[in-house]
Amino acid sequence: MIQESFAAGNSPIHxxxxxxxxxxxxxxxxxxxxxxxxxxxxxxxxxxxxLLFFARLNLKKVFQRFTVVLGFLLLIWVILPWTYKGxxxxxxxxxAITRPGVLLCLEISLKSIAILLAMIxxxxxxxxxxxxxxxxxxxxxxxLVYLILITYRYIFVIEQEYQRLMRAARIRNFRPGSNLHxxxxxxxxxxxxxxxxxxxxxxxxxxxxxRGFSGKFYSLQENTRGYQNWVxxxxxxxxxxxxxxxxxxxxxxxx
Amino acid sequence: xxxxxxxxxxxxxxxxPGREPVIKNLQLQFYPGERIGLVAPNGSGKTTxxxxxxxxxxxxxxxxxxxxxxxxxxxxxxxxxxxxxLLFQDADDQLFSPTVIEDVAFGPLNLGCSRExxxxxxxxTLEFLGLSDFADRVTFKLSxxxxxxxxxxxxxxxxxxxxxxxxPTAGLDRKTKTRLIEILNGLELSYIIISHEFDFLKxxxxxxxxxxxxxxxxxxELYIHHHEHAHRVGAQPHKHI
Ligand SMILES: Nc1ncnc2c1ncn2[C@@H]1O[C@H](COP(=O)(O)OP(=O)(O)OP(=O)(O)O)[C@@H](O)[C@H]1O
Ligand SMILES: [Mg+2]
Numbered sequence: 370m371i372q373e374s375f376a377a378g379n380s381p382i383h384x385x386x387x388x389x390x391x392x393x394x395x396x397x398x399x400x401x402x403x404x405x406x407x408x409x410x411x412x413x414x415x416x417x418x419x420l421l422f423f424a425r426l427n428l429k430k431v432f433q434r435f436t437v438v439l440g441f442l443l444l445i446w447v448i449l450p451w452t453y454k455g456x457x458x459x460x461x462x463x464x465a466i467t468r469p470g471v472l473l474c475l476e477i478s479l480k481s482i483a484i485l486l487a488m489i490x491x492x493x494x495x496x497x498x499x500x501x502x503x504x505x506x507x508x509x510x511x512x513l514v515y516l517i518l519i520t521y522r523y524i525f526v527i528e529q530e531y532q533r534l535m536r537a538a539r540i541r542n543f544r545p546g547s548n549l550h551x552x553x554x555x556x557x558x559x560x561x562x563x564x565x566x567x568x569x570x571x572x573x574x575x576x577x578x579x580r581g582f583s584g585k586f587y588s589l590q591e592n593t594r595g596y597q598n599w600v601x602x603x604x605x606x607x608x609x610x611x612x613x614x615x616x617x618x619x620x621x622x623x624x
Numbered sequence: 625x626x627x628x629x630x631x632x633x634x635x636x637x638x639x640x641p642g643r644e645p646v647i648k649n650l651q652l653q654f655y656p657g658e659r660i661g662l663v664a665p666n667g668s669g670k671t672t673x674x675x676x677x678x679x680x681x682x683x684x685x686x687x688x689x690x691x692x693x694x695x696x697x698x699x700x701x702x703x704x705x706x707x708x709x710l711l712f713q714d715a716d717d718q719l720f721s722p723t724v725i726e727d728v729a730f731g732p733l734n735l736g737c738s739r740e741x742x743x744x745x746x747x748x749t750l751e752f753l754g755l756s757d758f759a760d761r762v763t764f765k766l767s768x769x770x771x772x773x774x775x776x777x778x779x780x781x782x783x784x785x786x787x788x789x790x791x792p793t794a795g796l797d798r799k800t801k802t803r804l805i806e807i808l809n810g811l812e813l814s815y816i817i818i819s820h821e822f823d824f825l826k827x828x829x830x831x832x833x834x835x836x837x838x839x840x841x842x843x844x845e846l847y848i849h850h851h852e853h854a855h856r857v858g859a860q861p862h863k864h865i
Contacts (some may be wrong), residue, residue: 587742
């Protein structure tokens with residue numbers, strides 16, 4: 370079973386038309402991914418935070434969702450500043466920290482956080498079936514829709530299996546240390562994790578097939594057509610336009 | 625008993641890759657109206673058999689006929705799956721939508737029902753199972769037993785003619801089990817039910833089979849026992865094999 374912990378809710382964002390949300394999230398991510406100016410990126414971060422506020426999500430869960438990305442960003446911050454070629458900014462012990470290196474890290478961090486936040490608030494607030502239905506409606510090829518959805522679902526499956534395995538290890542008094550036993554246990558856990566997730570995902574798929582699933586998703590929820598959609602579309606278009614203008618009129622972080 | 629079996633398994637063989645055969649030359653004819661209980665040790669191939677019938681696993685040899693027509697291709701089985709509802713052994717495999725109502729409606733929607741029809745069917749099914757209050761509950765926050773019942777609802781919502789229930793009573797308390805017995809006896813369906821609980825099976829099955837050496841056999845011992853309770857099923861058509 371797959372947890373879609375953000376999908377349940379009744380915030381203004383949850384009530385928006387899903388097609389609109391997917392299109393908005395895609396356009397927004399596109400612009401933010403292409404942006405290079407500091408004001409643009411800071412503004413987009415602000416927009417993402419405002420969206421998050423309206424989605425009324427459990428902040429703790431949002432943060433948990435972020436930990437993986439934060440780990441990745443941490444890695445970048447540890448490595449890039451002294452390996453990236455360019456004008457040296459200052460020395461940190463034996464390492465020469467370059468200005469472009471730091472700025473690049475900043476750019477990557479702002480972008481990934483802004484995009485991820487927007488995706489969580491706009492896209493993961495709908496159920497898998499609903500998203501599939503939406504993507505079908507946007508005339509994406511069935512195979513592609515299926516691929517996207519299944520990938521998205523596998524992630525939760527893997528996470529859940531991980532929780533189970535860790536619980537199984539913990540109740541038998543497994544305490545990680547820096548010894549061979551720990552490493553071997555982790556290796557087993559990791560191996561089991563992938564095998565079990567694949568097995569479970571396969572069974573979930575079989576259960577779907579048994580209930581007549583043939584690649585197309587249908588949704589029980591009716592798509593809303595209220596004025597909120599127009600307001601959101603207008604605000605989002607204005608924000609995107611604003612971001613684009615800001616981007617053109619300000620210099621890039623890295624020149 | 626109508627002449628034409630719902631499904632016929634002939635000389636069915638199956639083994640998981642690189643393993644000993646699980647199903648060996650299995651024969652089974654299943655007629656409309658039959659209610660079979662299947663009791664067999666762990667690992668004897670019960671779940672495997674169900675998955676073969678549904679076309680989720682492909683037999684290494686032998687044939688599966690549905691209503692007299694061989695089922696081979698994926699399309700054949702797609703039609704079979706509309707008629708046969710499988711309840712998975714692990715309810716976690718079956719439920720994947722966030723809310724109960726959406727999960728129950730998944731099947732009807734796939735079968736081409738409109739949104740309103742699907743919602744109505746789902747609500748009716750939930751009501752029939754006494755689960756009306758569950759419609760808007762989040763599936764992954766249900767208890768194990770509740771998940772089992774909701775899984776049953778997802779299967780029944782497809783209006784199958786045959787049910788294959790893989791250990792429906794596992795993890796149910798006495799009260800819920802009694803309710804399940806009432807529900808099953810109130811349905812006009814044929815079914816095969818896997819269970820390790822004889823007390824449960826004798827309430828709902830006409831015959832109790834077992835699996836041995838990859839084959840299905842009528843369990844003589846349980847059969848005799850069963851006949852001591854024959855009055856319970858006295859009104860039902862009787863068949864000896
Ligand atoms: N995916 C698989 N790959 C390899 N072997 C399997 C797989 N699934 C089951 N088996 C093996 O096939 C045999 C039959 O399994 P099956 O799940 O059908 O048993 P079962 O009768 O349903 O048992 P239980 O009462 O425990 O549910 C077992 O020996 C099992 O180890
Ligand atoms: Mg089994």
